[in-house]
Amino acid sequence: MRMEEKERLNRQMQKRYVWLRVRNGYKSLKNSKPKRFVLATFYTVVLLAWIFNKNRFSLKDVDFISPAFAALSKLVWPIMLVVGTVFLLLLFGTPVNAGRIINEFRRIGLINSAGETPILTAKYKDEKQSEVTVLTFDGVGIPLPEWENKRQRIEAALNLHVVKLAEGKNKREVLIFTVPAGKPLPERLEWRDSYLTKDDSTLVLGQSLLGVVGVDLAKIPHILLGGSTGSGKSMLLKLLLMQALKKGHAVCIADFKGGVDFSAVWHEKCRMCFDEDALLTLLTKLVNELELRKRVLRESGCPNLDAYNRRTGKRWQRYIFACDEVAEVLDKTGLSKEQKEKVNLIESKLAVIARQGRAFGIHLILATQRPDANIIPGQIKSNLDFRVCGRADTVLSQIILDSTAAAEQIPKDAAGRFLLYDGTVFQAYLFDEHSL
Ligand SMILES: Nc1ncnc2c1ncn2[C@@H]1O[C@H](COP(=O)(O)OP(=O)(O)O)[C@@H](O)[C@H]1O
Ligand SMILES: [Mg+2]
Incomplete structure (x- = not known):
């Protein structure tokens, strides 16, 4: 130029x-x-x-x-x-320090192709969380992933801890949620029954510096949990299933390790299956239930399960299908032709639920260390929108979240610390299985 x-x-x-x-x-x-x-x-x-x-x-x-x-x-x-x-x-x-922040951003190279730096347009305390300060920027066309990549340098430049980066009301606006540097998340957060939500479809996972992290299954129906061994996936899965049980949902668990990971109380309260045949029978039932619900909803003119329950006063249950270590079930390496065909059938049933389960209240929660395309086929994975990643290296983080962020933001020795698909870091509630 x-x-x-x-x-x-x-x-x-x-x-x-x-x-x-x-x-x-x-x-x-x-x-x-x-x-x-x-x-x-x-x-x-x-x-x-x-x-x-x-x-x-x-x-x-x-x-x-x-x-x-x-x-x-x-x-x-x-x-x-x-x-x-x-x-x-x-x-x-003109927010306080606006000029200094612009200079800092120029220094760390957060500029667009025309050499412009983002402009701080507002700075205010978050309404819900008073210790959180939100900085609003005109992002001058710099896409959000580029901000994510420079997250650590932004933190150093602002001398603040960045809790979350998000798009504002329009694509140009970027919001940075910050807390004072050095304010950490707790390493342990005990679960309390009072955390259970009142509504039928929301399960909570833990807390971020912005507050409680939850998932509304009526909006995002399926969950994928990934991360290294020991990162806390199994505990988080059980935390979710425990809430599903308390809400009266039907919980089905596939555990090909013979059920040793789930204590007796789970066997009492959930439908368990331990091998391919039992799993195939179960998934066939779930798909049949889905088809039945589809027909009834179509005839009654209701768009989804909640609307149907409200209108008819009936209570169709939500079904949660969970599998810890889903690789044990879906990995086809070294299988005979016959076994492979069985796994293919299992996959195709899972794909139907993944694609259509939302409106009919049938949900998947799948956990595995490394959910790459060999383990979870694209047609299933692309519908597991609520992605959660525990401790991971850059490759693993990329597989789970399509970004390397988990490798940077989750300490190597952390357990129960996760990064959500939307960039939120949270500490999962720790819950005692014996209290089930
Ligand atoms: N939410 C949590 N808070 C604190 N520690 C946790 C939490 N979840 C798991 N841990 C610790 O991490 C260990 C491994 O957890 P686990 O769920 O078995 O990991 P994974 O299934 O990813 O291998 C647990 O035994 C526990 O000590
Ligand atoms: Mg585990």
Whole structure:
């Protein structure tokens, strides 16, 4: 880029920057009494001065001043009003440290192809969590993944801990949720029954610095848990299943390790299956149930299970199918042709549920260390939208979340610490199986 062009862009950016600040200042008036008071005071003073001066003294009386200048002098007060308003709005709309943050971002290379840095447009405390400060940026077209990649450097530049990066109301806006640096998540969070949600479809997983992390199965029906051995997948799976049981859902568990991972109480309360044949029978039943529900819903004109239950007063149960170590079930390496065919059948049933289960209240929760395409076929995996990743290296993180973030954000010795598909880090509730 030539020098003049760079300068032109820079000037353009400065202009936009000022305009954004003024607009921002105007918006901030709505929520700030002191700002409204300052603006009102300014208007009162200027208007009073205007009126007072008009009566006392007019430049027309001074005959050596040209009539044109005299006419212009009349405009002084209105101009002062306008300029003063713009100046005050600019002041109101400029967050503290805005200039410094822009410089820091330039230094760490968070710039778009035209060399522009994001512009801090607002800074406010989160309504729900007072220790969380939200920074709002005009992202100047820098896509969110690029912010994610620079997350650690952004943290260092801001000297804040970034809890979450998110898109704002429009694609251009980027929100950074921050807490003071050094405020860690707890290493242990005991489960309490009071955490159980009241509604039928929401299960909670743990807490992030932004509050409780939950999943509404009516919106995101299927869950994938991944991460290294010992990262806490099995415990998290059980935490979810325990809640499903307490809510009265039907829980089915496939455990090809002979059920040793699930204590007797699970065997009492859930439907367990330990081999391919039993699993195939179970999945066939679930798919039949799905087809039946589909027919009944279509005939009754209800869009989904909740609507049907509400309208008819019936209580169709939700079904949760869970499998810890799903690789034990779906991995085809070293199998005979006949066994492979059986696994293919299992896969095709799972795919039907993955594709259509949401409206009919049939859900999958699958856990495995490494859910790559050899283990979970694309047509199933692409429907497991609620992805959770425990401790992982970059490759594993990429397989589970399509980003390397888990490798960077979860300490190597952490257990029960997870990263969600939307960038939220949370500590899972630890729950005692004996309390089931
Ligand atoms: N939410 C948690 N909080 C604290 N420690 C946990 C949590 N979940 C798991 N752990 C610890 O990690 C160990 C391994 O957990 P586990 O669920 O078996 O991991 P994985 O199934 O990923 O191999 C557990 O024995 C427990 O000590
Ligand atoms: Mg496990």
